[in-house]
Amino acid sequence: MPRGDKSAYTDKQKRQAKHIEDSEIDQGRSQEDAERIAWSTVNKQDGGGKKKKSDK
Template identity: 55%
Template sequence: MPTTWTAKEEKQYQHIKDSELDRGRSEDKAEEIAARTVNKQRRQAGKTPNKSTQGTGNPHTRLEDRTVEELHNLAAEHNIKGRSKMKKAELIKALRDKR
């Protein structure tokens, strides 16, 4: 738990962690899930900077299920020209054509 969390956020973290432990998760996994949940809510509330991902998404996820940003990053890895102006469907088609 970061020291910058409020008492309410620490209580929420502990509640989520306990809930995950009750479901049979390991201590490490329960802590990770709880921290990610609280941090996500802090980002959505504007309490922390919303750092966008530089990733390309889970490689086992269908292209349609990835975000436009993830598709842009993937297109950049494949050196697809004109990607910055492409819509999601166009990015998916270009990526499939490239493979």
């Protein structure tokens, strides 16, 4: 997957990232920093992009 490709993320993960990004922008961060923080947070919470739950 090329760097920056968000296709492996679920719709929920994308919504979470957008919400975090909007919050960071409201706090005065630049668009670039807000997006970086948002996706870093989603990755930290979920361990990266997932298309579906794995059967464990």
